[in-house]
Every structure is written in C-alpha cells, then in structure tokens.
Amino acid sequence: MNLDELTAHVQRFAAAHVDAPVTARNVGPMEDGHAGLTFGFELVHAGGAVEAFVMRLAPKGVKRKGNTDVYRQAPLMRALHAAGLPVPPVRWAGEDEQWFEVPYVIMERLPGRTLMIWEPHAEFRQGPAFMATLWHQAAEALARFHRFDWQTSLAGWEEPVAVLDEIHKWDRILAQSPEPAWLAQGEAVRELLLRRPPPETPIGLIHGDYQPGNVLYDQGRMVAVVDWELAGIGGQLLDIGWLLTFGDPQSWHPTWCPVQPPPAAELIDIYEQGMGRPMPAIPWYQAFAGYRFGVISCLNVKLHRRGQRHDPTWERFAPAIPHLFGRAHELLLEFG
Numbered sequence: 001m002n003l004d005e006l007t008a009h010v011q012r013f014a015a016a017h018v019d020a021p022v023t024a025r026n027v028g029p030m031e032d033g034h035a036g037l038t039f040g041f042e043l044v045h046a047g048g049a050v051e052a053f054v055m056r057l058a059p060k061g062v063k064r065k066g067n068t069d070v071y072r073q074a075p076l077m078r079a080l081h082a083a084g085l086p087v088p089p090v091r092w093a094g095e096d097e098q099w100f101e102v103p104y105v106i107m108e109r110l111p112g113r114t115l116m117i118w119e120p121h122a123e124f125r126q127g128p129a130f131m132a133t134l135w136h137q138a139a140e141a142l143a144r145f146h147r148f149d150w151q152t153s154l155a156g157w158e159e160p161v162a163v164l165d166e167i168h169k170w171d172r173i174l175a176q177s178p179e180p181a182w183l184a185q186g187e188a189v190r191e192l193l194l195r196r197p198p199p200e201t202p203i204g205l206i207h208g209d210y211q212p213g214n215v216l217y218d219q220g221r222m223v224a225v226v227d228w229e230l231a232g233i234g235g236q237l238l239d240i241g242w243l244l245t246f247g248d249p250q251s252w253h254p255t256w257c258p259v260q261p262p263p264a265a266e267l268i269d270i271y272e273q274g275m276g277r278p279m280p281a282i283p284w285y286q287a288f289a290g291y292r293f294g295v296i297s298c299l300n301v302k303l304h305r306r307g308q309r310h311d312p313t314w315e316r317f318a319p320a321i322p323h324l325f326g327r328a329h330e331l332l333l334e335f336g
Helices: 001-017 070-082 130-144 164-166 180-196 236-247 262-275 282-305 315-333
Strands: 022-028 038-045 051-058 090-094 103-110 203-206 217-218 221-225 231-233
Touching: 001 022, 001 038, 001 231, 051 070, 070 090, 070 103, 130 203, 130 217, 130 221, 130 236, 130 262, 164 180, 164 231, 164 282, 180 282, 231 236, 236 262, 236 282, 282 315
Parallel strands: none
Antiparallel strands: 022 038, 038 051, 051 103, 090 103, 203 231, 217 221
C-alpha cells in the first residue's frame, strides 16, 4: 500500500481506538536501523498535543512464522515492559486484518537513535571512552534480559530451540553462496561447530539480533532495545556472541569495520557479572555468531547481485565475509 492509503488506514484505526478526535500525520517508513515493514506516524489531538508511534506490519501474502509473524512480538514486549525492562511500550496490537490488511503492532515512539556501528551518527562520535559506554550499557542490559523469567511470564509463547538444531537451520542458505570460496569457508566452520559443541549453557529468552544497531540511545543513555522480530527461546549465549562479533575488528574488513568498539573482555566481564557466573562457552557462541552472519551476508549479497532485493549496502559487507568465517574458524580452534 502507498503512504496515502496507509495514512487513511491509520486515521480510520485512530478514530476507532482513541477516545478523542485526532488527526494522523507524518506517516512514513522508519530509516534509523529499523528492519522490515516499520512505519512512524503521529496523532495530533484537538488541543495540539502530539503523540508519536512506531508501527510494525506483517508482509502481505507471506506465511506468518518466525520473523514474519509480527503479532508474536506483542505479548513478548508487553511482558518485558511489565517486568521493567527497556523496551518500547505497546499501545495496540492485533491479528485482525480489518485495519491494515495484515497483523500489526503499534508502539510508543521513544526519543533517541540507534548506533550504526560502521557509520555512527555525528552525535556518537565523541571518542573511544564515550563509545565504550554505549557498548557497556548494551552488555549490562543483555544480562537483565537474560535473567527475565520467561517460563512464568511467557509460558507457552515459544518452544525452546536446541543449539545444534540452530546450526543446521543455516545449511540450505549457506549452499546458495554466490562465491565458491565463501561456501568452502562456511562449510569448514560448520564442521568445526558440530565437532566441537559447547558445554551446557543457559536456555531462555534471546533477542536474535542483539547489537547497538538495535539499541536506542538518547544523549548517551540507553533508552530501549528494539526490533524483537527474531526473538525466541534458546541458548542465551547466542546474544552475547552476536554482540561480540559485531564489536570484533578481526571479524571485519578494514573498509567496513566497527568504529571504536571496546575490548571484548570488557563486554564479557560486564555480562558475566550481570549473570552472576562465568560463561566459558562464550567463544564458541561468538564463532557461531560469526558463522551465522557470514551466511546471512552470503544470501543478501546473492539477492542483491541477482536483482532480487536491491541493496548496495551488502556489497560493502561482501569483503567482510571471509573475515567473519576466518575469525569464527580461529575461535573454534582455540576453543577446542
């Protein structure tokens, strides 16, 4: 649907759900690191007060499962918010299609912006010490999310996924690699992951894409974690491994590298203190994270090159793919 149609849908929805007359305005796609069908809009009240919202819509004509099942985020985010964890409040959500032709989740829009680690906005370019505080806040909050009592507050929301099953989930995608060298590297990492599985690790809530690009900061203070579309129940060290990979210069090409991340040891220490115990399996999960993002990058580069999903940014990621796989291989050899 175009923006005029979407504005009309928002206006009709607001008329039915807000107890006072309001006017919808500034309906448009979000650009600050938000994935999928994400739109911002404002509701203007008769007295001049303005409320800002972010809306996630399910894609039309796509099976609702995993990240395309937008509505499943609503009970998760409501439970997290009720527990005092930093997520945007959900104002409305529904599976019915009478308003937007697809399921929807509408959240209050919070102040701030996300940190795109490869090309930070000017407000984040205040030196290594300032940048470190942003990463440190993300690591501290991650432990808080991982301590969340999902069995009580989210009973029946999602079945746990075994870590080894997670490895095989990427087999078919890796096989579509557009470069034979990338395929060979990825297969070598996958074999090491399977041959050297980690010791038992905590099972619980995982975000699925936990990195500063999904953390909202306002004047250097963490406000909320956003984009929960990949969340699930599984091996929680997947999240800290992902965070470490995104902040690890050895996992990236010099032309596309995180700007001034803190040492990994600092993030690990903050996370382990928050969890109350050491986590010796973290290097394995960092390797798995590098493997996963390498595979994801292979797929997106292929889609871009074939014209199936035009996004030149993935060509900037392409030189990093051998580094992601290479660093993962190195970590697994050290782990074993």
